[in-house]
Amino acid sequence: xxxKLKIWRQKSVEMEGSLVDYQLADVxxxxxxxxxxxxxxxxxxxxxxxxxxxxxxxxxxxxxxxSLTINGIPHGPQKATTTCQLHMxxxxxxxxxxxxxxxxxxxxxxxxxxxxxxxxxxxxxxxGFITARTGSAPDGxxxxxxxxxxxxxxxxxxCIGCGACVAAxxxxxxxxxxxxxxxxxxxxxxxxxxxxxxxxSMVSQMDRAGFGNCTNFGECSAVCPKEIPLDVIAKMNRDYxxxxxxxxxSQVG
Amino acid sequence: MNxxxxxxxxxxxxxYLMALxxxxxxxxxxxxxxxxxxxxxxxxxxxxxxxxLQSLPGVALWGIRGFLLLCLAVHVWLAFVLTIxxxxxxxxxxxxxxxxxxxxxxxxxxxxxxxxxxxxxxHILHYTVRSVYDYSNLPYDLHGEVVHDIYAxxxxxxxxxxxxxxxxIAMSLLCMHLAHGVSSMFQTMGVRNDKWxxxxxxxxxxxxxxxxxxxxxxxxxxxLTEYGGLPILDKEHIEATQTLAKTLTLxxx
Numbered sequence: 001x002x003x004k005l006k007i008w009r010q011k012s013v014e015m016e017g018s019l020v021d022y023q024l025a026d027v028x029x030x031x032x033x034x035x036x037x038x039x040x041x042x043x044x045x046x047x048x049x050x051x052x053x054x055x056x057x058x059x060x061x062x063x064x065x066x067s068l069t070i071n072g073i074p075h076g077p078q079k080a081t082t083t084c085q086l087h088m089x090x091x092x093x094x095x096x097x098x099x100x101x102x103x104x105x106x107x108x109x110x111x112x113x114x115x116x117x118x119x120x121x122x123x124x125x126x127x128g129f130i131t132a133r134t135g136s137a138p139d140g141x142x143x144x145x146x147x148x149x150x151x152x153x154x155x156x157x158x159c160i161g162c163g164a165c166v167a168a169x170x171x172x173x174x175x176x177x178x179x180x181x182x183x184x185x186x187x188x189x190x191x192x193x194x195x196x197x198x199x200x201s202m203v204s205q206m207d208r209a210g211f212g213n214c215t216n217f218g219e220c221s222a223v224c225p226k227e228i229p230l231d232v233i234a235k236m237n238r239d240y241x242x243x244x245x246x247x248x249x250s251q252v253g
Numbered sequence: 254m255n256x257x258x259x260x261x262x263x264x265x266x267x268x269y270l271m272a273l274x275x276x277x278x279x280x281x282x283x284x285x286x287x288x289x290x291x292x293x294x295x296x297x298x299x300x301x302x303x304x305x306l307q308s309l310p311g312v313a314l315w316g317i318r319g320f321l322l323l324c325l326a327v328h329v330w331l332a333f334v335l336t337i338x339x340x341x342x343x344x345x346x347x348x349x350x351x352x353x354x355x356x357x358x359x360x361x362x363x364x365x366x367x368x369x370x371x372x373x374x375x376h377i378l379h380y381t382v383r384s385v386y387d388y389s390n391l392p393y394d395l396h397g398e399v400v401h402d403i404y405a406x407x408x409x410x411x412x413x414x415x416x417x418x419x420x421x422i423a424m425s426l427l428c429m430h431l432a433h434g435v436s437s438m439f440q441t442m443g444v445r446n447d448k449w450x451x452x453x454x455x456x457x458x459x460x461x462x463x464x465x466x467x468x469x470x471x472x473x474x475x476x477l478t479e480y481g482g483l484p485i486l487d488k489e490h491i492e493a494t495q496t497l498a499k500t501l502t503l504x505x506x
Contacts, residue, residue, distance in 0.1 A: 214264075
């Protein structure tokens with residue numbers, strides 16, 4: 001395959017970036033998108049140019065490190081697929097592919113296609129945990145949880161925190177991510193004790209980080225590699241309303 | 254922080270207010286439409302209805318008007334605040350942006366809303382304050398009591414073709430606004446899930462269309478009666494009103 005690539009190049013947070021054109025030949029349709037970028041980088045290194053910086057780690061679609069907005073869609077055109085699991089056979093020979101970083105004010109570009117997603121860590125650090133020790137794996141199984149609840153919680157827990165939801169949202173809102181983290185723990189008996197405190201603090205941390213507001217487009221869930229449902233946002237909205245009312249009437253423990 | 258202020262200043266608190274004022278305004282337009290289509294009955298019906306509304310005790314009339322205007326003001330103000338926050342959350346836009354899921358109605362909300370705001374101002378000046386055209390001298394004999402002839406005012410108002418076209422365009426934007434908003438408010442208040450979403454989306458679309466068709470039927474009927482020669486509305490009644498107006502002016506100059 002021959003490809004024309006337009007890649008966002010930016011030296012650092014302070015520097016301005018722009019799209020730069022590259023030509024790449026002999027790309028195997030069976031290679032992954034990141035292997036295609038590896039090929040480009042090897043070519044650039046051999047020509048003495050600075051290679052393109054991009055995030056990657058497990059390359060198995062489970063760690064949430066890879067990012068990239070490919071032709072305007074985070075993680076590219078393939079549904080429920082991370083960039084590392086996207087293969088070049090989904091592109092045409094001779095196609096022009098525009099590759100940009102995930103764009104949002106709370107995700108500053110560190111270098112080329114790498115963005116700093118520490119804003120997500122901040123949200124998890126403030127409420128994405130259970131304070132009391134719940135024991136090890138066998139103890140977890142000692143508390144019966146109905147299948148429906150366990151499934152819903154597991155659906156939310158599938159979130160790998162990649163940030164594609166923010167990148168896809170026209171408002172750069174993080175509500176699918178925060179909704180997933182809230183729903184994951186608030187649904188379970190181990191997490192339910194702190195559900196009010198959790199949702200209040202996670203939402204205010206999300207606001208402080210400067211993410212936008214959800215307007216219910218549904219773009220986030222549509223691009224999510226783990227297909228986190230919009231239900232988690234409704235769940236977060238519901239839990240936040242209840243928690244706020246309890247808070248106003250001073251019943252939060 | 255005061256928990257009430259914390260709620261109002263949070264992203265979700267603003268969205269709740271947006272949804273709740275939206276419920277009031279969406280309910281109002283349906284009621285308003287249902288009242289207006291009485292124009293297709295003999296003039297006595299809508300004139301009796303209008304007279305009843307206008308003879309409500311001052312506290313009730315201005316209480317209702319004040320409440321509706323307050324809801325509108327909050328809805329518009331928060332629309333500006335939320336939209337500005339959303340724009341700030343992505344200072345640098347994508348060079349190649351794509352959309353997977355978001356509907357045109359959902360993406361156009363700020364624009365349809367802004368044009369509707371101008372429409373509402375015009376509409377209030379046109380038919381409530383009546384400063385665009387003079388409708389002060391339109392008497393109607395309601396069982397011996399001289400009341401304002403709303404039937405004639407609506408008819409005369411829509412004989413100006415540019416007014417009718419503006420109303421029809423504005424109502425099509427209202428249809429779009431409702432098609433997204435009516436389903437979206439359920440999501441914001443946390444009472445929507447994957448099972449209900451398709452139904453609520455269809456219901457919202459139907460709601461928008463019902464309001465749209467109800468409202469636009471009136472200017473279309475006026476134009477067809479006045480210029481198309483179709484006897485949909487009572488044209489002779491308008492002439493009778495104008496004759497009555499002249500007679501009354503002669504008696505009480």
